[in-house]
Amino acid sequence: MTAEKTQIVLVPGFWLGEWAWEEVARSLSGQGYAVSALTLPGRGHDDPNRAVVTPQDQADAIIAALDPSAHRRVLAVHSGAAIPGTLVIDQRPELVDHVVWVDTAPSADGSAMDPDFSSEVLRLEDRYDDELAEGSMRDLTDEQLATFRERAVPEPGPVVSTPVSLTDDARHDVPSTVVCTTFPSAEFRSYAEQGVGFLKALPDYRALTYVDLPTGHWPMWSRPEELASLLAGVAAD
Template identity: 60%
Template sequence: MTTQILLVPGFWLGAWAWDDVLPLLRDRGHDVTALTLPGLEAEPVRPPGEVTLDDHAGCIAAALDRDADRRVLVLHSGAALPGTLALDRHPDLVDHVVWVDTAPVRDGHAMNPDLEGDTFPLEAAWEEELAGGSMRDLTPEQLEEFRRRAVPQPAQTVRGVVRLGDPARLAVPGTVVCTAFSSEEYRSYAAEGVPFLAALLDHTALDYVDLPTGHWPMWSLPRELADVIDAAARPPA
């Protein structure tokens, strides 16, 4: 039986963000691919102002292995937006979703519809991220590499509106990896209607795993995150 694991990083990141996790999963016998979404290459192929949310969703969908027996889609942070779009368009191609400190979104959601310009650079969020504690457990070397390798996020992928139409996505099994906030807080915020978490109430086959650390567990707790992904990749008993 072949199982594909597709790793999709969040804002500002390329496939390199998974360098500590990917070999751990391959050592366990999985077929693993890490994506760099359009506009986030070290040397972007297209002007970032042209890259859309649909481009990112299409890239994810195209990377799903049609010939695999089982496909696990791993989405970190802002990758939840194009990931939810890809899931909505191809629910038959995803057997399990791992939501890494993120959640599916609802129809009509936009991360920041008022964002202006062609890009959203890391520096625009850096102080806020540090103040919020999401950098917890990262070493100075990891923080420096993050700043050095980060690519400005194409703005249309931040202000773009998610349009969904297939309720079959709601039944696709998923694991919500709760890091910067606990699973109890995730559920509480969803019940309060926090926009980025509200769709958790719609999905019918979600499990929650607490992995207390910051927002980038692929760097702070790679082995523990690999364990969670490996468990999700195993066929149901």
């Protein structure tokens, strides 16, 4: 499989736009891959519709970015982007040859990030603060943290609170790789088997691989070359 016939779509998690993938995208583009880094609906700095954007709106944007003419399409979703990402492989599984879950996991039918969330938007400072710098934000430099806080935008409230409706069992056959960063794959597997929270859908996936990349929750900044290498390896399979 030649690189130029392979598309890699990079979708950032909550609060982030395409800029978050800059280093990874540059590395993959340099290897000849067709790279599409996305800013999802509701993530623009001055998006007037932010408060009403839904998971389906974001899923539609991902579907629109996937190139049906590519010989191979890899979809990489980070963190909260797993919500629209799961809708994509449920609704259009034929468009995704491999999905990479970056420190996240596919959503379960009927689940929401926080079904009780009632605000119009979720702000970065509502979820993360300096006390987490040595956990989820491990390995980020002071400059990266400052850029994160400066460029983060509020996440649309409906994306946080709306349960996803999934209907097509074919999504479970889409080859998938889970990149485990904030805790190791052994714990991912154990928690998934116990049906814990956002990991409970993983045992239903029939072509699943786990990869360890020890760092914080944002490996596109803390381990960009390693993450790019991992994605290139998936794309080349």
